[in-house]
Amino acid sequence: MCHSESSFAVWLQNIIAGLTVSFVALSLGAAFGVLSERGAFAGMLSAALIAIVTSLLGGTRVQCSGPTAPMTAITAVVVAVAYNQMATRFPELVPDHFVNIVFFLTAALLVLMGILRLGRFITLVPNVVVSGFMNGIAVLIWVDQAKELFGLGGKSAFEGPVVQNVVVALATAALAFSIPWLTRRWLPRFGSLLSGTLLSIVIMTLVSNVLRLPIEHVSLSGGLKSFGDLTGMISEQWPTMWSLPILLAALPFALQLSVLAYLDTLLTSLVVDQMTKEKTQQNRELCAQGLASAVVAALGGIAGAQATIRSVLIVKERATMRLAGVLVGVFALIEIILLQDLINLIPQAVFAGILFKVGYDVFDWRPLRLYVGEWVKDSHRLLHPFFSRHDDQKIFVTNREFLAIAGTTLVTLFWNLNMAVLLFTVLFYLHNWVFPRHRMRDLKPVTETEGMTDEA
Numbered sequence: 001m002c003h004s005e006s007s008f009a010v011w012l013q014n015i016i017a018g019l020t021v022s023f024v025a026l027s028l029g030a031a032f033g034v035l036s037e038r039g040a041f042a043g044m045l046s047a048a049l050i051a052i053v054t055s056l057l058g059g060t061r062v063q064c065s066g067p068t069a070p071m072t073a074i075t076a077v078v079v080a081v082a083y084n085q086m087a088t089r090f091p092e093l094v095p096d097h098f099v100n101i102v103f104f105l106t107a108a109l110l111v112l113m114g115i116l117r118l119g120r121f122i123t124l125v126p127n128v129v130v131s132g133f134m135n136g137i138a139v140l141i142w143v144d145q146a147k148e149l150f151g152l153g154g155k156s157a158f159e160g161p162v163v164q165n166v167v168v169a170l171a172t173a174a175l176a177f178s179i180p181w182l183t184r185r186w187l188p189r190f191g192s193l194l195s196g197t198l199l200s201i202v203i204m205t206l207v208s209n210v211l212r213l214p215i216e217h218v219s220l221s222g223g224l225k226s227f228g229d230l231t232g233m234i235s236e237q238w239p240t241m242w243s244l245p246i247l248l249a250a251l252p253f254a255l256q257l258s259v260l261a262y263l264d265t266l267l268t269s270l271v272v273d274q275m276t277k278e279k280t281q282q283n284r285e286l287c288a289q290g291l292a293s294a295v296v297a298a299l300g301g302i303a304g305a306q307a308t309i310r311s312v313l314i315v316k317e318r319a320t321m322r323l324a325g326v327l328v329g330v331f332a333l334i335e336i337i338l339l340q341d342l343i344n345l346i347p348q349a350v351f352a353g354i355l356f357k358v359g360y361d362v363f364d365w366r367p368l369r370l371y372v373g374e375w376v377k378d379s380h381r382l383l384h385p386f387f388s389r390h391d392d393q394k395i396f397v398t399n400r401e402f403l404a405i406a407g408t409t410l411v412t413l414f415w416n417l418n419m420a421v422l423l424f425t426v427l428f429y430l431h432n433w434v435f436p437r438h439r440m441r442d443l444k445p446v447t448e449t450e451g452m453t454d455e456a
Contacts, residue, residue: 010320017317018327020198024358025051025066025310026332026343027218027351032067036075036302038099040219041336043067046301048332050292054306055325058288059119059281060269062319064310064328065292067302069140070260070417075302078102078253090246096300097239101246103297104239105254110261110290119282122266126428128401128440129421130270131364132408136420137308138363139413145169145352145359158348160215165349168208168215172353175200197317197354204350216348230299237300257303263418264305265289271308271362275315309358316361367405371397400440404428 025047033043047066054065082095090098113119143153149166151157158165179196208215269280285306293303314324335343374397397405404424411420432439 011323014319014321014324015327016198017314017319017324019331020201020317021064021310021314021319021324022328022331022335023198023201023343023346024313024351024354025064025307025328026335027346028307028309029067029332030218032069032072033302035069036067036072037079038075038096038300038302042301043072044332044336045299046296046304048329048336049295049299049301050304050329051310051332052326052329053292053295054285054288055322055329056288057284057291058306059283059285060272060306060311061278061322062276062311062315062324063269063272063306064314064325065265065289065304065306066310067304068264068307070264071257071303071305074253074257074260075099078257081253086249089249090241093241093246094239096237097241098246098250100237100297100300101239101242102250102253102257103293103303105247105250106257106261106303107290107292107294107297109254109258110293111287113258113262114283114285114287114290117283118262119266119286122262122270122282125267125270125421125425126404126440128367128404129408129424129428130267130274131367132405132424133267133412133417133421134271134308134362134364135405135409136412136417138359139409141309141355141359141362143413145355149349149352158216158352160213164213165215165347165352168204168213168347168349169353169356171207172200172204172350173356174353175203176354176357197313197357200354201346201350204353205346208347208350209345213347218343218346218348218351233299237298260418261289261293261303261305262286263421264308266306267421268306268308268311272306272311272315275312308362309355312362313358364405367397367402371402398440400431400438404440 026044029043029045029047030040031043033040033046036043050066051064055063058065078099079095082098086093086098087095147153147155148158149169150162176196179199183196265285266280266282269282269285272278273280289305295301296303310328314328317324319325404427407427408420408424411423428440
């Protein structure tokens, strides 16, 4: 009886995790769809289908894949080229079909990478670089949401009074932090089944609608009224021209997308592996990402990769089964078809608050805390900032290692994620070759994984 109850609790826990993350995946999918110029519906559909395919077939057992910011940025360029340059070069070619051809080639390249077993090369990326990558992603999340709330950096602020949007976002973040603690303290028997993220979304949605706050809400609209509509979409989006000149024109974009998907996916898998203490089958993951790209290409969607935000969130929601990631996609499809009116009640600022909390979870705090703690206790390091002793066991993160983390973070933030990883990986090995007596260590993963069964 106890075993049966325990099994039921695990299944329910994974179902709730899938449901919770589906709302975030759908919202981000819509945003990335708009950014890609293919439309919010294309992004939402892609968020659902990529999550299903990769969770079923991928090499990372607990994950959530979908459209990502780096992949979407390149997709937007492809769409612009398709409707401008390619429309002139190939007047008979439907522009959307050219975009889909690029995605099909991306899918083929990713599957080829998996077959050739190229996934193992991601392990050459040092953990200090992974830590900096995580921190850069976290800061990007915070900056992006601040821009959305205040209308900075060329972005339009959420509709409605800025103060009200900010209050809703901060209240949502506060609930996301406090609900897990409160449930563990006051409802220990049910705490593991109560999702702080989902409860935060529900509570703040109810509050904002009861108070009739004049703020912007999620707006979901698309052409999917039933699962049968997918067949018609395939016939509409399937490319009818596959000439060699078209393929050669699409290949450079496909190469860029496939390399980006490789880095985005496998770097995120390293982060998830640190959190779950498991080991991703990298080549299987690449093949699954390729198949997912082919699926969205057939439906006019947008390409994606394993998504850091959603993967960290689903782990923090205590998902333990592939079922959770699959259900993210299944629930997202159901929500697109059946729950548009209810989803439209959720304020955009609520998701901003959730993402502030996700950024906190992504950030690798432990190296910073240990470094600052040792710096305060060991003030003589000010006099020797680049030659701290590696045999001093009290110093967990040396100056050079901290500089590698900070440098990766800053380049990720101000330039490009891929360049940050490539640049500091090369610098890591070059430094150790030039300065063998002052080598940077490939630090043991320092992600804050203690208490990972607790909720985000």
